[in-house]
Amino acid sequence: GEKRIAIYGKGGIGKSTTVANLSAALSNQDLKVMVIGCDPKADTTRTLYGQRLPTIINTIEENKNPSLEDIVFKGYNDILCTESGGPKPGVGCAGRGVIVAMKNLEKLNAFDEDLDVRFYDVLGDVVCGGFSVPLRKDYADEVYIVSSGEYMSLYAANNISRGIKKLKGNLSGIILNKRNVLNEEDIVSIFAEKIGTKVVGVIDRSHLIQDAELDAKTVVEKYPESVEAELYSVLAENILNNNEKSTPEPMDEDEFEDFFKS
Amino acid sequence: GEKRIAIYGKGGIGKSTTVANLSAALSNQDLKVMVIGCDPKADTTRTLYGQRLPTIINTIEENKNPSLEDIVFKGYNDILCTESGGPKPGVGCAGRGVIVAMKNLEKLNAFDEDLDVRFYDVLGDVVCGGFSVPLRKDYADEVYIVSSGEYMSLYAANNISRGIKKLKGNLSGIILNKRNVLNEEDIVSIFAEKIGTKVVGVIDRSHLIQDAELDAKTVVEKYPESVEAELYSVLAENILNNNEKSTPEPMDEDEFEDFFKS
Ligand SMILES: Nc1ncnc2c1ncn2[C@@H]1O[C@H](COP(=O)(O)OP(=O)(O)O)[C@@H](O)[C@H]1O
Ligand SMILES: Nc1ncnc2c1ncn2[C@@H]1O[C@H](COP(=O)(O)OP(=O)(O)O)[C@@H](O)[C@H]1O
Ligand code: SF4
Ligand SMILES: [Mg+2]
Ligand SMILES: [Mg+2]
Secondary structure, three states: OOEEEEEEOOOOOOHHHHHHHHHHHHHOOOOOEEEEEEOOOOOOOHHHHOOOOOOHHHHHHHOOOOOHHHHOEEOHHHOEEEEOOOOOOOOOOOOHHHHHHHHHHHHOOHHHOOOOEEEEEEOOOOOOHHHHHHHOOOOOOEEEEEEOOOHHHHHHHHHHHHHHHHOOOOEOEEEEEOOOOOOHHHHHHHHHHHOOOOEEEEEOOOHHHHHHHHOOOOHHHHOOOOHHHHHHHHHHHHHHHOOOOEOOOOOOHHHHHHHHHO | OOEEEEEEOOOOOOHHHHHHHHHHHHHOOOOOEEEEEEOOOOOOOHHHHOOOOOOHHHHHHHOOOOOHHHHOEEOHHHOEEEEOOOOOOOOOOOOHHHHHHHHHHHHOOHHHOOOOEEEEEEOOOOOOHHHHHHHOOOOOOEEEEEEOOOHHHHHHHHHHHHHHHHOOOOEOEEEEEOOOOOOHHHHHHHHHHHOOOOEEEEEOOOHHHHHHHHOOOOHHHHOOOOHHHHHHHHHHHHHHHOOOOEOOOOOOHHHHHHHHHO
16 A cells, blocks of 8 residues: 655755655655645755646636646656745745645545555644645645754654644654764654654765755766665665554653653 | 844844843943844843743743743843744744734833843744744844855855744844855955845854853853954944945845855
8 A cells, every 4th residue: 555654844854855865765666655845935845846836726826727747756766756835924824835735636536546655745843824724634644754963953853743642643754864863863763762762864964965966966876886876775674664653752851851851 | 322233044043142242242332232033042141141941931831921031031241132032843834932922012011121232042043934024124123144154054144034024124234144154255245246235244253252152151251352252342432333234135046056166
C-alpha cells in the first residue's frame, strides 16, 4: 500500500532538502513518489523540477477550474510535484494555502494516483490552521520531524509533538539533520527517547548538498556516487522499513528546560 | 508621548534578546518601559523578571477575571512585563494568545500606564491571525524587523514587509543581529535599501549575551560595562531618535532570489 508521510520541523531546519533528496533516492529504487509542498515558501519541489513551481493557490486565483496538469508536475525520475503556496502575508490564515490545495487535489483525484510514497512537507513553526491538516488521518499515516540538536529546533519539535498528540496522531521518528552542534547525536537521541520515539536516520551537514541546491538539483541527482547520496538512500531504506509509531509524550516546559541544561 | 514599537523577525533570530536588552538599556536612562511578549514561546521577559512569567492565556484559563497584578509584573528597574502565551499547539489559531492578551490588557487599562516606551515582541514566521494584530495602529506606531544576513532570515523579513504593506503599516528600520555571515553588514544594508528602509543598529554576536541569558539576565544588567551593553545603548538611542518610517517595498520572489545571488 501507499506510504503517506508528513514531514514537520522548524522553518529552515532542512525539511525541503530532506524531502526532495529522500524522494530522489526512493525514485532510484523505481518507486513512484509524489511530493506535496505545504509551506508558504513553496520551494520543496524546486530541486526536483529544476525551478520553482507555480503554487496551487496562485493558479486558482487565475483559473477557478484548473486541470490536474496545471497543478501537479513531473520532476526528476517522474516524481510528481505540487506546491500549495500561501496567501499573501497579512491576508488571512497563512495555512489557507494548504486547505485550498488539499481541496483541489482531491477534486482532481490527484490522490488516486498509484503511488508508493507520498510526502507532505509542512511548515512547523506554528501547528494550526491549514498546517495541522496533514496530521489528520485522511491525509497522512506517518509523521516524521526533521531536527538538529539546537535548542530552537528541539523546542519546535517538542511543540509539534504537542500538536500531534492533541490531534490524536502518531510520531514515527525524528530525522537528525545535523548543524554540527556539540554532542548532537546524543542530544537528539535522548530527546527522541524522552518523547517516546527514536532517531530514524542522520544526515550530515555538507557543502555538497548546498552546491547541488544552487544548481536546482538534489545531491542524489547531481552527485549520485557521493557519501551524501548514500546517506539519503540509507534514510529512505530506514523509513520504508519503519513500522513503529507512537503517541508522542511531549515534555512540559520545565522538563524541556531541564533536559536542555543537562 | 509614548513610543509604541512592534518587533518582528524569524523565530530564533534574536527578537526577545534584543527587546529585553533594549528595554534594560532604556530603563537605565530612567525611561518607563513595558514589554509585551507576543510569541507563543513566552520567554521575552524571562531575562527581565528573572524567570518565565505565567502567560495571560494560561492565567485566564484558571481565573476569568484576573487583576492587573495577575498578568503584568515588574522586572529589572521596574520594567513592566507581560506574556501573551499561545493556545496548546493543534488547538485553534496559534495567534489567539495575542488576541486574548490584548483584550485583557485593554480591559484592565494596562495601556493607560504612563510609559515612555512600549515593546511588542511578535512571532514573525507567519504574518496572520493574532500575530498581525500588533501591526495595527491601535497598538503600535513603529515596526522594526530583527534580522541577520542569512537567507532564511531575510526571506522572513521580506515576508513580514509584505504583511506590513498589506495592513497599511510602516516600517521604521531593520536591526541587524549578527550571525557572522560573510559580508553581513553589506548584505543587510543593501536589503534594507531595496525594501525602502535602513539598518537602525547592529548587535554583534557574543557569548556574553548567552552567558547572561543562562543566568536569566540581560547582558545590560549582568555586564553593564561591556561592549555588548554599550551596543544596546547605542541602538536604544538610535531608536529613540528615529522618526523616519516608510511603507515597505517588499521584493517579489524573483527579485529576492536575484538579490541573494548577487
Ligand atoms: N544536511 C545539510 N547540509 C547542508 N546544508 C543543508 C542541509 N540541509 C539543509 N541545508 C540547507 O539549509 C537551508 C534550509 O533548508 P530547507 O530544506 O529549505 O529548510 P526548511 O524546508 O525546513 O525550511 C537550505 O539552504 C539547504 O540547502
Ligand atoms: N547577539 C547575540 N549574540 C549571541 N547570542 C544571541 C544573540 N542574539 C540572540 N542570541 C541567542 O539566540 C537565541 C535566540 O534568540 P531569541 O532572542 O530567543 O530569538 P527570538 O526571540 O527571535 O525567537 C537565544 O539563545 C539567544 O541567547
Ligand atoms: S491558524 Fe495559524 S496559520 Fe492560521 S491565522 Fe492563526 S496563526 Fe496564522
Ligand atoms: Mg522548506
Ligand atoms: Mg522570542
